[in-house]
């Protein structure tokens with residue numbers, strides 16, 4: 038049985054704004070578009086939510102619900118950086134991470150032995166580390182499949198961790214309103230309720246052929262998850278290549294100078310490859326010329342030494358057109374042999 042953790046940051050954009058501007062603490066706050074030109078709410082802090090303000094609502098409507106609400110324009114670069122910081126904390130535990138958005142990810146911790154193998158303790162550790170390093174709170178759900186972990190992370194929000202143990206899962210699902218199921222949105226829920234299916238227990242007892250007839254493949258999926266069957270893997274996003282390139286300060290025509298630049302990029306690409314403990318079987322040289330046209334030349338080989346890489350690059354360069362000055366050189370490796378294990382996208 039798998040052990041899955043789902044982490045979801047609390048009021049993510051809004052919490053970052055509160056953290057970075059203490060005068061906003063406790064003030065109803067909306068991060069989103071311009072309320073004067075049909076902007077919408079990206080997120081609201083929990084104070085604003087008490088007035089009924091929700092994501093995707095128009096800012097104008099938000100203002101009618103709470104005239105004192107403060108509107109802030111999003112700072113995506115800060116959110117993205119914070120997201121990377123959080124990802125790094127997760128990576129101290131495992132590389133099996135599937136980010137769903139800037140503030141949300143699944144982790145498969147089935148093979149982790151730390152914390153006596155307890156996924157709940159791991160989730161506590163992660164939330165604590167996230168708080169210490171970013172001063173933001175997260176909520177976590179822990180269970181044996183993705184759907185249950187995701188539902189669980191919502192149950193004790195904000196700043197709460199919920200575990201759904203195998204022995205409790207069936208009863209939990211029975212009592213769950215269908216709106217809470219993964220993939221069942223408002224429209225589907227309405228259709229299900231019209232069929233007298235209101236809870237997980239109803240969904241379990243439904244006729245699967247009727248569900249399939251009505252909803253196609255999704256119908257089968259709803260039926261399966263109600264029976265706790267959710268085999269979806271945590272999909273680690275892997276890099277297909279690592280490389281390094283540089284736009285030269287001035288265009289070059291001299292072969293030895295160009296080769297020197299290529300070798301410098303080769304060295305950087307090679308050390309990235311080593312850092313990720315990868316073996317690559319394809320090496321590519323990219324050249325962009327003064328007229329912005331570009332070529333890529335590749336060679337496959339079991340590259341095990343930088344010397345070999347340099348030799349092959351020299352040959353690839355020798356075989357490239359030389360009629361124009363060169364403005365960019367790049368070197369990259371691809372076709373990794375241990376693709377799934379290491380090369381996570383996040384750094």
Ligand code: TTP
Nearest residue numbers: 045046047048049050051079080092093140194
């Ligand atoms: P959510 O995790 O859905 O929301 P949240 O983190 O703000 O609040 P919660 O505590 O309920 O998890 O989304 C994460 C961020 O994504 C959110 O801070 C803003 C952004 N977002 C939008 O821009 N538009 C949307 O419609 C939603 C739902 C989120």
Ligand code: MG
Nearest residue numbers: 045046047140
């Ligand atoms: Mg969130």
